[in-house]
Amino acid sequence: xxxxxxxxxxxxxxxxxxxxxxxxxxxxxxxxxxxxxxxxxxxxxxxxxxxxxxxxxxxxxxxxxxxxxxxxxxxxxxxxxxxxxxxxxxxxxxxxxxxxxxxxxxxxxxxxxxxxxxxxxxxxxxxxxxxxxxxxxxxxxxxxxxxxxxxxxxxxxxxxxxxxxxxxxxxxxxxxxxxxxxxxxxxxxxxxxxxxxxxxxxxxxxxxxxxxxxxxxxxxxxxxxxxxxxxxxxxxxxxxxxxxxxxxxxxxxxxxxxxxxxxxxxxxxxxxxxxxxxxx
Amino acid sequence: xxxxxxxxxxxxxxxxxxxxxxxxxxxxxxxxxxxxxxxxxxxxxxxxxxxxxxxxxxxxxxxxxxxxxxxxxxxxxxxxxxxxxxxxxxxxxx
Numbered sequence: 149x150x151x152x153x154x155x156x157x158x159x160x161x162x163x164x165x166x167x168x169x170x171x172x173x174x175x176x177x178x179x180x181x182x183x184x185x186x187x188x189x190x191x192x193x194x195x196x197x198x199x200x201x202x203x204x205x206x207x208x209x210x211x212x213x214x215x216x217x218x219x220x221x222x223x224x225x226x227x228x229x230x231x232x233x234x235x236x237x238x239x240x241x242x243x244x245x246x247x248x249x250x251x252x253x254x255x256x257x258x259x260x261x262x263x264x265x266x267x268x269x270x271x272x273x274x275x276x277x278x279x280x281x282x283x284x285x286x287x288x289x290x291x292x293x294x295x296x297x298x299x300x301x302x303x304x305x306x307x308x309x310x311x312x313x314x315x316x317x318x319x320x321x322x323x324x325x326x327x328x329x330x331x332x333x334x335x336x337x338x339x340x341x342x343x344x345x346x347x348x349x350x351x352x353x354x355x356x357x358x359x360x361x362x363x364x365x366x367x368x369x370x371x372x373x374x375x376x377x378x379x380x381x382x383x384x385x386x387x388x389x390x391x392x393x394x395x396x397x398x399x400x401x402x403x404x405x406x407x408x409x410x411x412x413x414x415x416x417x418x419x420x421x422x423x424x425x426x427x428x
Numbered sequence: 429x430x431x432x433x434x435x436x437x438x439x440x441x442x443x444x445x446x447x448x449x450x451x452x453x454x455x456x457x458x459x460x461x462x463x464x465x466x467x468x469x470x471x472x473x474x475x476x477x478x479x480x481x482x483x484x485x486x487x488x489x490x491x492x493x494x495x496x497x498x499x500x501x502x503x504x505x506x507x508x509x510x511x512x513x514x515x516x517x518x519x520x521x522x
Contacts, residue, residue: 193521195520195521195522196521215520215521216520216521238454239452239453239454239459240452240453240454241452242450242451242452243449243450243451243452243461244450257449257450258449260449261449261463261464261465261512262465262466262509262510262511262512263511263512263514264511264512264514266461266468267461273452286450286452296468296470300459300468300470300471328519328521328522329519330519330522331518331519331522332516332517332518332519333516333517333518333519334514334515334516334517335514335515335516335517336512336514336515340515340517342517342520343514386521
């Protein structure tokens with residue numbers, strides 16, 4: 149199954165050589181097994197498509213954006229064996245620019261220096277079962293500017309809780325990415341790496357046939373995290389993390405292990421747009 | 429970004445404070461991300477009253493001593509290093 153269909157390649161081709169290469173590369177290294185039911189996430193917002201390419205790593209795939217200089221999504225398939233191996237692997241690696249992307253289109257280490265932002269993993273290093281796969285997550289194509297107050301606390305707890313959920317549920321499909329709200333955005337470094345206003349993590353458990361999404365504000369003080377449906381994620385970000393799943397499975401958010409108490413004030417039975425904007 | 433193991437000692441880390449912008453290691457159960465202008469240092473650990481606790485405390489002490497020595501040795505150390513100002517750009521996706 150090709151991750152980049154002919155129609156999408158034609159669309160991409162309008163935006164230049166990088167996109168053509170992307171389709172070629174995506175076909176060459178097929179990593180669609182990392183997506184739920186064999187399908188990687190898709191974009192629902194045509195403004196996001198220019199200068200994107202799928203980059204496959206051993207245990208995760210990202211859609212890299214040359215406009216954002218960061219991934220728009222990172223997809224993983226976690227299972228019990230992978231998580232057990234990850235938990236006994238010491239956390240170490242070296243952040244590095246992604247050599248698969250030409251200089252001038254990618255983020256560099258210097259962009260993050262004194263930026264005031266952490267280098268936030270989308271596919272977490274802590275999910276990877278050995279040193280080599282862990283090292284792959286330190287490529288800046290898997291990194292977004294994330295506030296320390298989020299990255300080091302709530303986000304780290306969400307990552308850790310999903311590993312424990314994997315042990316209980318047997319396997320999980322997890323898709324992680326940045327959200328960009330508003331007419332203008334902050335950007336760091338010479339390469340203008342876009343600062344997301346939120347980061348989100350979508351979860352699908354095949355065993356329970358349920359989905360859910362965490363969304364956390366990328367702010368310096370007391371970042372709030374909420375639980376939302378996949379349908380709301382797609383409406384707010386233009387990304388469908390699980391295109392193979394039926395719409396009915398995306399309407400409700402499953403019970404997720406972290407953040408329930410803190411998010412009750414943001415969660416309404418009858419969601420209005422105003423409330424949705426508050427969460428994002 | 430979560431710490432799983434407390435394995436490496438100071439000699440095993442291969443992290444020289446402020447020498448690069450890439451190296452990330454777990455030292456004494458804490459996450460260390462090296463930087464030429466700032467080192468991210470975070471996580472949680474237990475300094476338990478046993479041999480494992482002693483090993484973690486030694487690893488942390490050795491690392492922090494290296495940080496102190498490096499900063500101490502810098503003649504023109506500023507009072508504080510201000511962050512660079514982020515640019516403001518139109519949202520390409522809106």
